[in-house]
Amino acid sequence: GDAAVLVPAAGAGVRLGGDVPKALRELRGESLLVHAVKRAAAAASVRLIVVAAPPHLVSEVRELLTGVDADLVVVAGGASRQDSVARALAVVPEGIDIVLVHDAARALTPPELVDAVASAVRAGHGAVIPVLPVVDTIKRVDSNGDVAATVDRSELRAVQTPQGFRREVLVKAHAEAGGEHTDDAGMVERLGLPVHCVPGSELALKITRPVDLIIAEALLTAEVA
C-alpha cells in the first residue's frame, strides 16, 4: 500500500451515552475502534494506520490494537477532532503521499471504500470524499421553529469518511484552517481547492446515537458488514 489512514478516536461520545469514550464502546465484543482499524488494515492501499487516542488511554488503546495485522502508531489526541487529526498527521513519515482521514465511529466501513477513496486520490484528485444521496426531505428552519425553506434534495449529499488527500493538500489545509471544522474536506474547500466525490457505502454509517449501535449490530448479525 501507499496510503496512511488517520483514525481520530479521542472523542468522549456524549451523544451515544455510556461512560467509556465512544471509540472504545463495544459492538459484538470488539470496540468500534478495533472494528474500524481492522477493516482499514484489510484495504490493499493502506501502508500505515495512525490512531489518535484519548490522552489518558494511549497505552490501553495500543494494547487493544495488538492483534491487528498492520503497521500501526497510536498518538495522544487533542481537544477537538481537528486537533486529533493534526497530531496524527504530524507522525506520518516522509514518503507517504496519500493520507486518508477516517473516523473510529464509522466502524463498519468496508475495505473496498477505503481503497476506492485512495484510488481516486492516486488518479489525481487532491481531495476526495465518499458521499451518499440524501433520502429525507431537508428543510431550513428558523429559530422560532418555523420552516424557512425546503432545500432541493437533488443537490445534497451526505458526507462520510474516509476522506482522502494528497498529503500536501491536507497539510496546507490544516496549517491555514481558521476556527473549528468538523470535516477535513471543508478546510480544503476554504482554500478554494477542488474536492471530488465518489460513491459512499451504507455500511460506513457513523455510529453516533444509541439507535446506530442497534443498526450496526444488525448489520453484523446479517453478515453484511
Ligand code: C5P
Ligand atoms: O464527536 P464526533 O462524532 O463528531 O467525532 C468524530 C470522530 O472524531 C470520533 O471518532 C471521535 O473519537 C473523534 N474525536 C477525536 N478527538 C476529539 C473529538 C473527537 O479524535 N477531541
